[in-house]
Amino acid sequence: MMAMARPVQRAQVENLYVEAMLLADEAHAAFAAQRDLGRANGDALAQIGLACESLKTTTRLMHVIAWLLHRRAMFVGDPGAGPNDSAARIGEPVAADWAVCAGFDLSVRRIVSASERLFERIAAIEAGWEAPPPQPPVQALLAQLEARL
Template sequence: MATPANINPRIVESLYYEALILSDEVRHAFTLSGRLEAVAGDEDEATVALSCEALRTTTRMMHSVAWLLNHRAYLNGELSEFQLHRYGKLADFPESDPGRLALLDPDTRDLIQATERLHARLKRIDAVWREQDRGAPSAIIALRERLARAARR
């Protein structure tokens, strides 16, 4: 099981625990019961902004945690490299809308930006990992090469 230099169990575990903490903070921050203190007239716009960013942020974190769980399973030998490549790609998410962020309180904005930074780090790791394997032969080519070697014996 070959792992690139930028992915190892210690890094994945550290990022996983960071993601769990952020996910808990996100859950707490977006509990909507009585949280909005919007100025009259802006309440509807602030409510929509909070709802949109809550959905975007929680989805970003769910995908980040799923990506990390897949890598933990791979590093523990529970997933093959093929399975990880096929099902373990991290989804792209657009950054938050600056106009909507401006309607949120500073702590919520900081939390959203922290989730964006974590996701961006995971995307960089995923991209480098996938790029390193592009030069590797496909499964069909590798199988043909093994068959050719076996036929020569």
């Protein structure tokens, strides 16, 4: 089972890396376009909100990309990339302020939402990979019996 897990994990990381890079590129373009529209409208508060949410989204995506790059390094045996490094943990999410995001174009809101979902997926993958393997049913029953006796 463990021998099969490593290639599957590598494939997951590679696919998620491509997805994260494409989303980061989309985010850059969408926030830049929205920023230009905000300047034309002259709404300073909206521009500040956009800048803050752009930073949060970029930070969220960069955390995901850093985590994926660290996992890649671990897979190839890079001695500088270990399971106990700070980069090996995705950490806490940077939540979007959806009250602010409500004023953005649909394309920008979609990207913010997609970045939050991607972060959540990475956190779930990390939790699943770090969880101890489940005991076989017989072993679990024996452990329960032993605990009762």
